[in-house]
Amino acid sequence: MRAERVVHLLGATLVTAVMLAYGCADFESTVDPTGGLPDVEVLSPSFANDIQPIFTRRCAIGGCHTVNSARATLVLTAGHAYDSIVNKTAFLAPQFDRVEPGNADTSWVVRMIEDNDARRFNVARMPLGGQPLTRNQIATIVNWIENGALRN
Amino acid sequence: MQRHVGRRALAIATMAAVCSAAAMGQNRVRERHDFDDPEGRLIGFYSSVLVFSPLGAPERLNTWALDAGLEVGYIPHLSKSQRTAFQDKPEATNLAPVLARPRVALVLPGALHAQVSWVPPIRMFDVEANLVSIALTRALEPGGTTVAPRFVATFGKVRGSITCFEDLIHGTQSESVYYTEICHSRTSDDHFKPRHLSAEVLVSRSIARLPFLPYGGIGVLNEKTIFDIGVRRTDGSRDPDHPILELRATRAYGFLGGTVNAWRATRFTGELFYAPGSVFTARVFAGIHLHKEGRDAR
Numbered sequence: 498m499r500a501e502r503v504v505h506l507l508g509a510t511l512v513t514a515v516m517l518a519y520g521c522a523d524f525e526s527t528v529d530p531t532g533g534l535p536d537v538e539v540l541s542p543s544f545a546n547d548i549q550p551i552f553t554r555r556c557a558i559g560g561c562h563t564v565n566s567a568r569a570t571l572v573l574t575a576g577h578a579y580d581s582i583v584n585k586t587a588f589l590a591p592q593f594d595r596v597e598p599g600n601a602d603t604s605w606v607v608r609m610i611e612d613n614d615a616r617r618f619n620v621a622r623m624p625l626g627g628q629p630l631t632r633n634q635i636a637t638i639v640n641w642i643e644n645g646a647l648r649n
Numbered sequence: 650m651q652r653h654v655g656r657r658a659l660a661i662a663t664m665a666a667v668c669s670a671a672a673m674g675q676n677r678v679r680e681r682h683d684f685d686d687p688e689g690r691l692i693g694f695y696s697s698v699l700v701f702s703p704l705g706a707p708e709r710l711n712t713w714a715l716d717a718g719l720e721v722g723y724i725p726h727l728s729k730s731q732r733t734a735f736q737d738k739p740e741a742t743n744l745a746p747v748l749a750r751p752r753v754a755l756v757l758p759g760a761l762h763a764q765v766s767w768v769p770p771i772r773m774f775d776v777e778a779n780l781v782s783i784a785l786t787r788a789l790e791p792g793g794t795t796v797a798p799r800f801v802a803t804f805g806k807v808r809g810s811i812t813c814f815e816d817l818i819h820g821t822q823s824e825s826v827y828y829t830e831i832c833h834s835r836t837s838d839d840h841f842k843p844r845h846l847s848a849e850v851l852v853s854r855s856i857a858r859l860p861f862l863p864y865g866g867i868g869v870l871n872e873k874t875i876f877d878i879g880v881r882r883t884d885g886s887r888d889p890d891h892p893i894l895e896l897r898a899t900r901a902y903g904f905l906g907g908t909v910n911a912w913r914a915t916r917f918t919g920e921l922f923y924a925p926g927s928v929f930t931a932r933v934f935a936g937i938h939l940h941k942e943g944r945d946a947r
Contacts, residue, residue, distance in 0.1 A: 520723045520930040522694055523923075526730035527687035559678070559891030560831040560880055566890045568830065626738035626827035 530628050538633040542641040543649045544579060551634055552578050555624050571595070582606055583646050589620055598646035601639040610635055678892040684900060684926065688876075691734040691742065692896040696843050696874045697924035698724050698748060699803060701766060701782035704934040705754070705918045706853040706864035706908040707797035709788065710762070716754040716916065718936020720766070721747050725930060738824050741814040745774035750782075752934065762786040762797075768805070780805035780843075786851070795853040799866075803845040812878050812891075813837035831880065838879035838887070846871045861907035870924075871899045901925065906932075914938035 530536075532555050539547045552573040556562045562573040569588040572581045582595040587605035596604045608617045610630050622629060630638075641647075682689035704720055724746055732739040754764045763785055770779040786799040813832030817824045828834060849868035856863065878891040906920030918934040 520725045521928075522725050522727055522731055523926055523929055524690050524694070524731065526728075527690050527732075527734045528730050529687050533686065559878065560888060563890055621823045621826040624737075625831065626823055628737045 528628065530631055531634075532628060532630075534634065536631050536633050538636040538640070540640055541644060542637050544641065544647065545649065547637055548641050549575050549578060551630065551638065555627060555630060558624075561625065579648050583648075590618065596642055596646050599643060601642040604642050607635070607639055607642065610638070676889050680892045680894050682894055682896050684896065684898040687734040688894055689896045689898070690926070691732065691740065692841075692874050692876050692894065693898065693900075693924075694727070694731075694927045695724075695742065695807075695841060696845070696872055696896065697870075697902065697927035698722065698930065699780065699807075699843050700845065700847065700868075700870060700902060700922070700924065701750075701764075701784055701801050701803045702868070702902075702904045702920060702922050702932065703764075703784070703786070703799060703849070703851055703864070703866065704752070704906065704920050704932055705916070705936075706862040706906070707762070707786060707788040707795045707851050708853075708862070708908070709790070709795075710756045712756050712758050713940065714756040714938065715940040716752075716936050716938055718752055718916070718934055720750040720752055720932055720934045722750070722922075722932040723930050724748055725928060738817070738820075738827055740811050741809075741816065742811055744776045744809045744811070748778075749773065750780070752936070754936075760787055762788065776807055776809040778805065778807045780807070793854060795851075795864075797851040797853070799847075799849040799851055799868075801845065801847040801849065801868075803843055803847075805843065807841040807843075809839060809841075810836035811839040811841075813880055833881065833883050833888070835881045835883070835885075838881055840875070840877040840879060842875040842877065844873045844875075859907075861909045863905075863907045865903070865905040867901060867903045869899065869901055873897050900927075 534551060534554055542548055553575055556573040557578070560566050561568050562571045564572055564574050564577065571588065572578065583598065585595050587593045587595050590605055593603055593605040593608070595606050601607050609620070609623045612622070612629065680688070682692065684690065684693050726743050726746070729739045732742050734740060750766050750768050752764060752766045754762060756762055764783070766780070766782040768778045768780040770777050780803065782801065782803040784799055784801040786797050788795050788797040813828060813836050815836060817828035817832070819825070847868050847870045849866050851864055851866035853862060853864035874896045876894040878893070880888040880891050882888050902922065902924040904920050904922045906918055908916060908918045910916050914937050916936045916938065920932045922932055923929045
């Protein structure tokens with residue numbers, strides 16, 4: 498009788514060990530490269546419809562470019578973003594404007610989100626700690642600047 | 650007169666403090682997440698780990714029978730991509746490999762089984778939990794099979810440094826800058842607050858030659874789980890610029906297990922627990938019958 502119980506206990510221990518070994522999460526990854534935004538290049542973007550949603554979702558988040566935190570004196574919250582970037586000197590690189598209408602190449606905002614460390618003088622790429630913007634999202638911002646960075 | 654002025658000043662100061670605290674609370678942005686989005690998925694995983702499943706076959710026991718024991722549930726380790734909810738920076742969620750939860754069960758008149766658990770706020774591994782669970786079960790026996798509806802509530806708080814943790818300093822350039830700039834070079838005091846209401850149906854039937862009493866069941870969980878991002882400023886206060894994430898979901902789960910009444914008054918249970926889209930894990934329970942005298946419950 499006692500031997501039978503020992504066998505049962507050993508069996509239960511073995512089953513438990515197997516169960517623990519197979520414990521796992523039932524999802525693969527929570528990474529979303531689009532940040533929950535449409536991943537399409539807009540050729541003639543509107544600031545309100547195409548640019549501000551990117552800023553709101555990816556930049557004006559807690560501790561970053563909100564009114565309260567205003568990292569690098571930059572606020573990208575809706576209602577503040579346009580006046581905070583267009584023709585405004587970049588805090589980290591005063592030789593550039595954050596957005597120079599018609600010239601995406603010298604607009605510091607573009608340099609900060611692109612995958613080119615040298616062009617942003619090795620400052621950490623934005624969004625800090627976040628997934629990089631997709632190629633299409635970056636292209637949309639570039640198109641908006643090249644089209645004159647209108648408040649449309 | 651002077652005493653009245655003092656009291657009034659005290660009352661005004663108290664009101665001001667209360668109002669200011671309320672205003673600070675209101676200033677926090679609340680982000681509502683679905684179970685399917687990245688943040689919701691990660692919150693849902695840890696919420697599932699805390700579900701207070703039965704961990705025991707429903708049995709015919711005497712009124713006032715009292716059991717006490719300890720549950721140990723495995724918390725699977727998550728990969729970096731599983732802990733990267735929307736951000737590129739991972740969250741430090743692998744803080745504890747197991748959840749240890751004391752349980753007490755009491756058979757009430759009317760064949761009602763009450764289960765209570767409290768995880769006291771003692772720091773274990775890298776987290777401090779303060780969780781309460783209550784369950785009420787009524788075992789019915791139509792034709793040799795035990796069927797038991799069970800209602801469960803779980804609430805409380807788990808604290809840990811999930812958003813801001815020191816390993817970030819040694820991570821990528823982006824992560825180390827994140828730690829110094831966004832985290833103010835301090836570990837965070839994040840609060841994970843589950844609020845669960847579940848309804849389950851358990852089925853159990855003893856099978857000849859099987860050395861344990863098997864059981865299984867399904868449940869529906871209605872939850873409002875909050876993740877309060879606790880980034881701390883250099884003065885130690887919570888940075889109100891960070892949002893409070895909230896997952897509201899209703900979802901199903903299932904479990905399968907076996908209970909052995911072993912030597913003397915001891916009782917062991919092993920259980921597989923599955924919450925689709927969240928976790929597949931195992932739990933074990935070891936308990937002892939503290940008191941089993943009294944009249945039969947049925």
